Amino acid sequence: MSLQTVKNPHPPGPPLPKGEGGARRPPPAAKDASQERQKRMIAEHFQRLERAREEGRKVVYTFVPGNLTEIVGALGMLPVLPEINALQSGMRKKSAGYIAEAEKAGHSEDVCTYVKCDLGMLRSGNVGPTGTRLPEPDLLLLSYTGCFTFMKWFELLRQEYHCPVAMLHVPYQAEGKISPEMRQYVVDQLRDKVIPMMEGIAGRKLDLGELSRRLELSRRAEDDLVAVWESARHRPSPIDGYFGGVYYIGPIFSAFRGTEDAAAYYRELRQEVEARVARGEGPMTPDGPLAEERFRLVVEGPPNWTHFNDFWRMFSRESAVVVASTYTRVGGLYDTGFRHDGERPLESLAEYCLGCYTNLSLPARIDLLQRYVETYQADGFLINSVKSCNSFSAGQLIMLRELEKRTGVAGGFIESDLVDPRYFGKANIENRLQSFLQMLAARRERSYA
Amino acid sequence: MRCVVGIDLGSTTTKAVLLDDDGKVVGRGITNSRSDYGVAAAVAREEALRAARFALLERAVEGLGEASTLTDLLREAFLLETYLDQLAELRREILALLAAPWMAQHRSALAPAVTEILDRAEDQAPGLFAAAGGRRSDFFRDLAGAAYMAGAELVAERDGAPFDRVLALYDRAILNVETRLMPHTFADLLRRAAARVRATRSSGDAAADVVVLRRVVDEVTAEPIEELSFVGTGYGRQTLPFPKEAIRSEILCHGRGAHWLFPGTRTVLDIGGQDTKAIQVDGGGVVTSFQMNDRCAAGCGRYLGYIADELGLGLHELGPLALEARKTVRVNSTCTVFAGAELRERLALGQSREDILAGLHRAIMLRSMSLLARSGGLSNEFTFTGGVCKNPMATKVLGELVRENYGDEIAINTHPDSIYTGALGAALFARDDVRAGKPSGLPTFAEAAA
Numbered sequence: 078m079s080l081q082t083v084k085n086p087h088p089p090g091p092p093l094p095k096g097e098g099g100a101r102r103p104p105p106a107a108k109d110a111s112q113e114r115q116k117r118m119i120a121e122h123f124q125r126l127e128r129a130r131e132e133g134r135k136v137v138y139t140f141v142p143g144n145l146t147e148i149v150g151a152l153g154m155l156p157v158l159p160e161i162n163a164l165q166s167g168m169r170k171k172s173a174g175y176i177a178e179a180e181k182a183g184h185s186e187d188v189c190t191y192v193k194c195d196l197g198m199l200r201s202g203n204v205g206p207t208g209t210r211l212p213e214p215d216l217l218l219l220s221y222t223g224c225f226t227f228m229k230w231f232e233l234l235r236q237e238y239h240c241p242v243a244m245l246h247v248p249y250q251a252e253g254k255i256s257p258e259m260r261q262y263v264v265d266q267l268r269d270k271v272i273p274m275m276e277g278i279a280g281r282k283l284d285l286g287e288l289s290r291r292l293e294l295s296r297r298a299e300d301d302l303v304a305v306w307e308s309a310r311h312r313p314s315p316i317d318g319y320f321g322g323v324y325y326i327g328p329i330f331s332a333f334r335g336t337e338d339a340a341a342y343y344r345e346l347r348q349e350v351e352a353r354v355a356r357g358e359g360p361m362t363p364d365g366p367l368a369e370e371r372f373r374l375v376v377e378g379p380p381n382w383t384h385f386n387d388f389w390r391m392f393s394r395e396s397a398v399v400v401a402s403t404y405t406r407v408g409g410l411y412d413t414g415f416r417h418d419g420e421r422p423l424e425s426l427a428e429y430c431l432g433c434y435t436n437l438s439l440p441a442r443i444d445l446l447q448r449y450v451e452t453y454q455a456d457g458f459l460i461n462s463v464k465s466c467n468s469f470s471a472g473q474l475i476m477l478r479e480l481e482k483r484t485g486v487a488g489g490f491i492e493s494d495l496v497d498p499r500y501f502g503k504a505n506i507e508n509r510l511q512s513f514l515q516m517l518a519a520r521r522e523r524s525y526a
Numbered sequence: 527m528r529c530v531v532g533i534d535l536g537s538t539t540t541k542a543v544l545l546d547d548d549g550k551v552v553g554r555g556i557t558n559s560r561s562d563y564g565v566a567a568a569v570a571r572e573e574a575l576r577a578a579r580f581a582l583l584e585r586a587v588e589g590l591g592e593a594s595t596l597t598d599l600l601r602e603a604f605l606l607e608t609y610l611d612q613l614a615e616l617r618r619e620i621l622a623l624l625a626a627p628w629m630a631q632h633r634s635a636l637a638p639a640v641t642e643i644l645d646r647a648e649d650q651a652p653g654l655f656a657a658a659g660g661r662r663s664d665f666f667r668d669l670a671g672a673a674y675m676a677g678a679e680l681v682a683e684r685d686g687a688p689f690d691r692v693l694a695l696y697d698r699a700i701l702n703v704e705t706r707l708m709p710h711t712f713a714d715l716l717r718r719a720a721a722r723v724r725a726t727r728s729s730g731d732a733a734a735d736v737v738v739l740r741r742v743v744d745e746v747t748a749e750p751i752e753e754l755s756f757v758g759t760g761y762g763r764q765t766l767p768f769p770k771e772a773i774r775s776e777i778l779c780h781g782r783g784a785h786w787l788f789p790g791t792r793t794v795l796d797i798g799g800q801d802t803k804a805i806q807v808d809g810g811g812v813v814t815s816f817q818m819n820d821r822c823a824a825g826c827g828r829y830l831g832y833i834a835d836e837l838g839l840g841l842h843e844l845g846p847l848a849l850e851a852r853k854t855v856r857v858n859s860t861c862t863v864f865a866g867a868e869l870r871e872r873l874a875l876g877q878s879r880e881d882i883l884a885g886l887h888r889a890i891m892l893r894s895m896s897l898l899a900r901s902g903g904l905s906n907e908f909t910f911t912g913g914v915c916k917n918p919m920a921t922k923v924l925g926e927l928v929r930e931n932y933g934d935e936i937a938i939n940t941h942p943d944s945i946y947t948g949a950l951g952a953a954l955f956a957r958d959d960v961r962a963g964k965p966s967g968l969p970t971f972a973e974a975a976a
Contacts, residue, residue: 474900481815490900492820505820508761512775516813519778 111346115327118338122155123207129155135215135278138234140227141408142433143220143247145426147291147335147417148272152279156332157211159230163194165206167382167496175201176497189226190465190497192233199237213238216278218271220245223435224468243274247430253441255431263427289419291335292426296418298329299411301343306412308350309400309453313370315353317360318453319380319399320389330408335417362393371396372514375449377442377476378461378469379404383498391507395514400453403445406434413445439472443479450484457487457517459510464494487520489513527552527578530755530960532952533567534779535559535762538799538827538913542570543949544578544753545957549786553578554946558665562705563762568971569707575751576604576712583716583746596723603719606655610648611708611715612666617644619699632691639687640695643677667704671696707972713747755965757956759948761801767969772956777805777816779951784909785811786954787947788939792906795894795924796947797914799827802894804901817901824862825893827913830920833886836866837879844883845917851884865889884919891923895931904932909939911947 129136135154139145141161149156166172175197176190182200184193198204205211219231219242228244235242245266248259272283305325308315316322325346333339353360359367363386374392376399381388392399406412410432418425430436437445450458460477462470477488491509494500529552534541536559544553555573559566584597620640624633650673663669674696682689720739758766759779766773776796784794785807794805800823806815819825834841855877859865865886872882898904908928914920921940928936941947959965 478902487814490817502820504761505818508775509818509820512777512813512816515775515778516816519812520814522812 109346109349111342111349112324114338114342114345115324118328118333118342120207122332123205123209126155126157126205126212127209129212135280136212137216137218137275137278138214138231139218140220140222140224141330142224142435143222143245143430144330144334144408145218145220145245145267145271146332147288147295147422147426148267148275148283149218150335151283151287151291152275152281154215154275154279155212157205157214158331159195159234160191161331162198162205162211163191163496164382166194166198167498168385169206170383170498171198172383172496173498187465187467189230189467190495192226192230194496195230196233196237199234214240216240216275217242218245218275219243220247220430222247222430222433223249223437226466226468241274241278243271245271245430247433247436249438250431250436250441251438253438253444255428259431260424260427263430264423267423267426285422288422291419292417292422293419294337294340295329295335296416297340298334298343299409299416301340301347302326302329303412304347305343305350306401306405308354311354312373312454313357313359313367314373314398314400314453315350315358315360317362317367317389317393317399318405319376319402320362320385320392321360322399322402322405323380326405326408334409360398363389364393367393367396367398369396370398372457372517373398373400373453373455375400375446375453375455375458376402376404376461377446377458377473378463379407379495380461381493381501382496383494384501384503387503388493388501388506391510395511397514400455401449403434403442403449406445408433410434410437410445435469439476443476443483446476446480447483450480450486455486456521457489457513458484459489459491459513462490462492464492464500465497466495487513487517489516527582527749528752528754529553529578530953530956531571531574531753531757532779532949532954532956533571533756533758533760533766534776534946534948534952535563535567535758535760535766536798536913536948537761537801538831539945540566540570540760540762541946541949542567542574543946543953544574544751545950545953549954549957551943551946551950552581554943554949556664556945558667558704559762560704561701562972563765564767564972565705565707566762567758567766568973571971572707578751579712579716579746579749580604582749583742586742586745599723600716600719602655603722604715606651607715607718607722608708608710609651609655609666609669611710612703613644613648613651613670615706615708616670616696616699616703619702620644620695623695623698632688635688636691636695639678639681639685639692642681643674643692646677646680647673667700671700713743716743716747755956755960756969757952757959758969759952761798767971769969771964772959772969774952774955776801776948777803777818778813779948779955780911781805781807781813781816781951782811782954783947783949783951784911784939784944786950787941787944788907788909790907790937791909791939793898793901793904793908795898795908795910796912797826797890797894797910797920798912799831802826802897804894804897806902815902817897819893819897822861824860824865825890829862829865829890830886830914830917832862832866833869833883836869837883842916845887845919847880848883848887848919849922851880852878853881853884854888855881855885857882857885857889860889860893884923887917887919887923888927890914891920891927894924895927899931904928904936907937907939909941909944911941911944913945915940915944 137149137154138157138159141158146156166175172194175194178197178200179193203211217231217234221227231242247263276282309318328339328342359370374397415432460473462473481488491506529544529546532543540557540559542555543551546552553574554577555570557566557569580601587596624637678689678692681687720743757772757774758768759774759776763773780796781794785791796803802819802825804817805813808814830844831841834844857865857868859868869882925938
């Protein structure tokens with residue numbers, strides 16, 4: 078769901094024209110310190126994974142939404158996130174081959190392409206994003222937070238790896254709120270089933286003091302991340318909360334929540350963003366800083382990974398910036414007030430799992446989108462519907478219509494896929510997006526002469 | 527004359543519309559998009575300019591008594607001259623192909639056959655452009671192709687000329703001819719047309735009087751047509767030689783154009799060659815929501831084109847034939863290629879062509895209904911545009927489906943010139959630009975080789 082080893086999130090683009098507004102783009106060497114830090118963190122994590130077997134460290138495969146990284150870390154284990162490997166494969170142009178490999182094994186064209194990409198990668202030697210072979214899992218930690226494909230995915234991995242599965246069942250937020258019973262149900266599972274099973278694999282007891290320490294580090298990072306999200310209230314927004322946002326969620330949605338590294342990363346990122354606000358700067362794009370902010374958008378649905386920069390440029394070249402996105406909340410929804418809490422370790426972990434965006438009902442998703450449209454004063458909202466996702470694409474048109482009705486802001490709809498390049502029709506998507514943006518511009522003028 | 531220009535570069539045809547200051551259409555042009563969008567845009571615009579000059583001509587000959595007859599005669603003669611120029615170009619192209627060294631062994635068999643075919647086409651040309659000529663297409667490719675095919679069949683049957691090789695020459699040559707702009711100016715062609723009209727009229731005919739004609743022709747060709755602003759749209763719009771500000775999405779242009787034609791319109795369905803668009807507009811013609819087909823273009827114009835090819839029919843023949851259906855065969859395949867297979871299978875089972883065609887028409891309109899529903903449905907006046915709305919069966923089925931799904935209250939509009947809706951919308955945007963004092967820089971169009 079987030080990024081690990083992206084070569085350069087802000088690759089150098091063509092120099093801006095000199096003259097008016099003529100600050101030239103800083104040379105590529107002037108990379109943000111937070112980017113360098115994230116890159117280093119990721120490299121070190123994969124090195125640790127590479128050494129895991131020789132060092133006798135246990136490896137847990139798990140999912141981004143509802144991950145229990147602080148527990149994994151407190152038990153001295155290392156997490157691997159197959160979703161992230163899949164999206165990385167998409168960005169590195171490996172996913173088409175992996176998907177073909179999975180289809181050869183009999184998986185149909187309509188199966189979630191993250192799953193097929195992951196299975197294909199496994200069958201092709203399980204070489205991870207940094208080019209080293211990933212260790213096999215000692216445990217599949219399946220926290221179920223709304224995506225029913227997760228269960229089938231780990232069922233398939235269990236057949237491949239012959240290792241145990243620890244399942245955490247997180248009740249769906251059908252009524253749009255978390256009841257005390259729901260929280261207790263998750264806490265009971267953690268205490269009675271999941272943690273004991275993890276302890277058995279790790280070969281040691283969970284140190285609750287260590288867990289609390291990690292949860293406090295999480296809270297600090299979460300505070301800073303929320304400040305980053307909320308910076309998009311400014312005009313121009315100093316961040317792109319979707320394309321840029323997927324880089325920002327990198328550490329906290331993957332192996333680093335609850336670490337000193339992550340806390341330092343988010344503090345640094347927040348300072349950089351605040352400095353951009355102070356300088357009145359817009360967000361970075363693949364072609365350098367965005368010079369003008371013409372459209373402020375809210376986006377629902379993940380980005381396409383196989384053509385990530387092409388997709389991003391379709392927005393940035395039209396001077397469209399995404400001020401908020403729900404995709405960057407799938408691994409944790411912090412800007413509605415939730416924080417991990419060292420004083421209430423299991424309770425707050427339960428609330429975290431229950432509150433992931435993937436676990437929200439359709440009306441709750443609409444409420445959240447409405448809140449984003451209003452808070453960030455968006456000109457429009459856009460849904461990127463994922464072809465192979467049968468879980469979250471359902472109901473998106475209802476969301477679109479309802480949001481239009483509630484906010485009076487126009488909605489747009491495009492379709493692509495996570496990591497199957499066959500479903501990215503560049504000309505079609507670009508055509509729709511340009512039409513959508515031109516529609517917003519025309520509506521701004523209200524009517525023609 | 528001052529005007530603005532809208533160009534819609536579709537996947538199948540390219541259209542141009544010229545609007546005057548009052549928003550009145552003064553000229554329209556259409557051509558097939560070929561493999562060269564630049565040439566297609568230039569040809570469509572040139573045709574629209576010629577149409578605008580014919581509008582001027584009509585004004586100039588008003589009061590000459592048989593004014594309308596004279597305009598018609600000149601127009602027919604003009605089209606004929608244009609066609610003959612292109613035929614001559616085709617002949618040059620084919621002879622050049624024959625002159626290639628690798629054709630040496632076939633030259634003696636092919637050269638006389640081709641010469642006879644093209645001579646026949648030239649001889650028959652005046653009939654094509656006479657008032658009752660009944661041309662089935664306005665595109666040189668189609669007209670010349672039909673004439674060439676007829677000639678090729680004749681010489682093959684009579685003299686045993688190698689039919690495939692004869693046709694292959696045409697297929698090769700036409701690509702070059704249609705992607706080359708003809709060098710003749712409007713003035714040249716009109717003068718030649720006037721000479722042709724004079725030659726065919728009796729000497730006592732006032733309107734065909736040499737002096738009158740010369741005056742009219744000079745007047746019309748001398749009047750400057752000032753193109754103040756251009757806006758481009760359509761599938762190939764990015765390839766048009768327009769600055770970015772002068773490019774508009776076809777969604778906006780179709781919505782705007784349809785609303786201009788029918789101001790009560792709130793929903794527009796446009797079915798073109800490869801796109802189906804369902805568009806909602808507000809009272810000012812501004813798009814509020816839209817849906818488009820994605821990943822699959824079954825159900826668009828090309829689907830009908832494919833079916834026509836399968837049946838060996840012309841595209842324009844499909845609708846009328848389907849109207850004769852006694853029942854509607856259910857066609858299940860949503861894939862164009864599979865629908866073709868289903869068509870052959872059903873024919874083999876003895877079902878009538880008409881009944882199957884009715885089913886195919888219903889299948890494509892059902893796909894449009896789904897897009898319409900997803901765009902927000904129908905609640906008011908509804909306008910159907912694009913090449914497919916020329917098909918009478920498509921409009922009939924659409925009407926039935928609209929009534930079934932949305933009741934009898936929805937007014938459905940179609941316009942005889944609806945194929946120009948996108949170009950019209952583009953021209954309206956160009957007019958806005960002029961009014962707002964930001965005329966687009968004039969683009970550089972492809973030019974004829976000297």
